Amino acid sequence: MKLKLFKIVDETVELFNQSYNRYNEIEEYVNNFLHDVVGANEKYIGTTSRVKSDVSLRNKIVKRKYYLEFDNAQDIIDNLSDVIGVTIECRFKEDEAAIYSLLEENFNLSDSGYAQSKTDPSIFMNFSMKQPQIQNNGFDIYRIDGYFINNDVKTNFELQIKSLINTFWSGIEHEVIYKNNNYLLFDSFLKDLLLSVKSNLDVIDSQLTQIYTEMTYKGNDSLGMDGTNFKAFLGKEINNIFANKLKETSQIEIDIKKISALLSHYLYLDDFVTSDYPQLIMLNYFEKLDLLSKTDMDFTRSINIEKDNDHLSVFHHIFGNYCYEVINIDFDWHVLFAMLLMLKDADATLKFNGFISFIEDLIFEPRWFQNIIAQINTNVKLPGLHDDVIRIVAQVLVDQNSVEVIYEENLYNVMVVVRTFMNDLLKKSKSYDSLIINSDYDLLIHNLNKVFN
Numbered sequence: 001m002k003l004k005l006f007k008i009v010d011e012t013v014e015l016f017n018q019s020y021n022r023y024n025e026i027e028e029y030v031n032n033f034l035h036d037v038v039g040a041n042e043k044y045i046g047t048t049s050r051v052k053s054d055v056s057l058r059n060k061i062v063k064r065k066y067y068l069e070f071d072n073a074q075d076i077i078d079n080l081s082d083v084i085g086v087t088i089e090c091r092f093k094e095d096e097a098a099i100y101s102l103l104e105e106n107f108n109l110s111d112s113g114y115a116q117s118k119t120d121p122s123i124f125m126n127f128s129m130k131q132p133q134i135q136n137n138g139f140d141i142y143r144i145d146g147y148f149i150n151n152d153v154k155t156n157f158e159l160q161i162k163s164l165i166n167t168f169w170s171g172i173e174h175e176v177i178y179k180n181n182n183y184l185l186f187d188s189f190l191k192d193l194l195l196s197v198k199s200n201l202d203v204i205d206s207q208l209t210q211i212y213t214e215m216t217y218k219g220n221d222s223l224g225m226d227g228t229n230f231k232a233f234l235g236k237e238i239n240n241i242f243a244n245k246l247k248e249t250s251q252i253e254i255d256i257k258k259i260s261a262l263l264s265h266y267l268y269l270d271d272f273v274t275s276d277y278p279q280l281i282m283l284n285y286f287e288k289l290d291l292l293s294k295t296d297m298d299f300t301r302s303i304n305i306e307k308d309n310d311h312l313s314v315f316h317h318i319f320g321n322y323c324y325e326v327i328n329i330d331f332d333w334h335v336l337f338a339m340l341l342m343l344k345d346a347d348a349t350l351k352f353n354g355f356i357s358f359i360e361d362l363i364f365e366p367r368w369f370q371n372i373i374a375q376i377n378t379n380v381k382l383p384g385l386h387d388d389v390i391r392i393v394a395q396v397l398v399d400q401n402s403v404e405v406i407y408e409e410n411l412y413n414v415m416v417v418v419r420t421f422m423n424d425l426l427k428k429s430k431s432y433d434s435l436i437i438n439s440d441y442d443l444l445i446h447n448l449n450k451v452f453n
Contacts, residue, residue: 004067005062005067008061008067008070008072008073008076009058009061009062009067011072011073012057012061012066012073012076012077013054013057013058014073015073015074015077016052016054016057016073016077016083017054020051022155023051023083023084023155024051026084026148026155026157027049027050027051027084027086027157029148030049030084030086030123030146030148030157031047031049031086033117033120033123034047034086034088034103034159035047036119037102037103037106037119038088038099038102038103041098041099041102043090043091043092043095043098043099044088044089044090044099045089045090045091045164046089047086047087047088047089048086048087048089049084049085049086049087050084050085051083051084052080052082052083052084052085057080060080061076066079066080078154078156080156081145081156081158082156082157082158083155083156083157084155084156084157084158085157085158085160086157086158086159086160087159087160087161087162087167088159088160088161088162089162089163089164089167090161090162090163090164091163091164091208091209092163092164092165092205092208092209093163093165093166093202093205093206093209094209095163096132096142096161096162096163096166097132097142099142099161100131100142100144100161103125103127103144104127106118106119107125107127109127110128111128112128113126113128114126114145114146114147115127122148122149122150123146123148124146124147124148124149125144125145125146125159126144126145126146127144129143129144129145131143131144139169139198141160141162141166142160142161142162143158143159143160144158144159144160144161145158145159146158146159163205164205165201165202165204165205165208168201169198169201172197230268230272230278230282230285231264231265231268231272232264234263234264234267234268234285234289235257235260235261235263235264235265236260237289238260238263238264238289238339238343239256239257239260239261241289241292241293242256242260242297242335242339243256245297245299246299246335249296249297249298249299249300250299250300252299252331254331254332254335256335256339258404258407258408259332259335259336259339259403259407260339261407261408262406262407262408262411263336263339263340263343265408266340266355266358267285267343267344269358270354270358271285288343292342292343295342297338297342299334299335299338302328303327303328303334303337303338303341303348304348305324305327305337305348305349305352306348306349307324307349308349308353312353313357313360313390314387314390314391314394315356315359315360315390315393315394316353316356316357316360318391318394318395318398319356319359319360319394319397319398320352320353320356322397322398323337323352323356324352326401330401330403332402332403333403336403336406337352337355340352340355359406359411360390362411362415363393363411363414363415363418364390364393364415364418365415368419369386369422370386372422372423372426373385373386373422375426375429376422376425376426376429379426379429379430380429382437385425385437388437388441389418389421389422389444392441392444392445392448393414393418393448396445396448396449397414399449400452402452404452405452410451410452413451414448414451417444417447417448417450417451418444420447421440421443421444421447424440425440428440
């Protein structure tokens with residue numbers, strides 16, 4: 001003879017299934033209602049929902065001992081809080097409270113019990129429940145009981161508000177923990193591990209929130225596209241276009257983000273900043289980038305640049321000649337100059353020399369460099385200082401034999417080393433009639449090499 005509890009379980013499931021189609025309709029209705037209330041908010045991602053399954057219903061009746069608390073199937077269903085379960089998903093944990101408050105504003109709140117929606121009289125929700133609630137696992141959750149009423153028939157639903165991290169954690173709990181019926185030893189140890197996992201997820205949520213806030217702040221700092229936004233836009237588009245073209249034409253995937261960032265900085269300084277009509281420069285680059293995205297490219301073909309060493313600086317003769325020699329040997333340098341030649345409208349030799357001058361100017365800043373040289377020579381005559389410092393820096397860059405030397409952070413650090421060296425030299429020149437300049441040069445070389453090691 002079947003136990004009494006299974007009799008009431010079977011009766012409840014059978015009665016539940018008789019209304020299953022109606023529950024599906026109400027599920028859709030509640031989803032639409034919630035989307036109308038919070039869907040326009042930027043924190044909102046979407047909703048997921050379900051009507052309770054047979055298996056879940058059976059388990060809940062037995063686990064919660066509803067068969068002892070209620071006398072019949074209808075009473076069990078009437079007191080089942082999650083006939084329909086709906087989850088509003090948002091980005092971060094702090095957004096959960098914001099979504100909750102947004103929902104509250106849509107209801108005529110009372111001190112206790114259920115509140116009716118201001119816009120839909122068939123929807124009631126219980127905002128008197130303390131939020132967030134503490135679950136059996138010890139973690140908090142925004143969970144609100146609600147019901148839909150039509151022709152005096154109430155259908156209960158449960159709403160949860162979850163961030164991406166909490167949604168992910170719920171999946172772990174449900175699939176990995178609750179569905180695991182294996183007998184486990186060292187239970188407390190495993191619980192500590194799980195707590196550690198959840199804590200790490202909370203840290204990730206906090207970090208993602210910071211990143212998103214920083215990105216949003218910077219993105220909304222100015223209206224329209226100013227110079228800073230234009231440079232960022234250039235870097236992003238240059239990277240996306242050429243990365244895709246590299247993959248299409250040569251079947252090679254290399255990281256060109258830092259090359260793209262440097263090129264965008266070069267184009268920004270060389271074209272945008274110096275122009276009397278920067279808006280036209282923007283439009284020109286919008287058109288150019290659009291054209292490049294539709295242009296066939298071949299990164300396997302050699303680059304031909306006519307060598308021109310006449311009237312060029314010491315930096316050009318050392319670093320420029322190195323680039324000229326490796327342009328068709330080292331693929332990283334090849335890609336850099338191929339991108340440059342396609343982005344810049346000018347003779348190939350002029351574009352090449354212009355870019356080398358740009359690197360030199362970033363490191364030395366001509367006016368500052370000439371000025372400090374003049375100050376030092378006022379105190380101590382060092383006629384070869386200008387060319388010696390440039391020659392040392394250029395040779396250290398060449399010795400690295402890597403395109404990474406022109407990454408922005410490396411160029412910046414090289415510039416800092418040069419400025420520190422020149423300022424120290426200026427201080428020494430005020431205190432001594434003569435300098436042991438070769439020892440100072442050795443120190444400069446040492447500090448420059450430290451940038452790359």
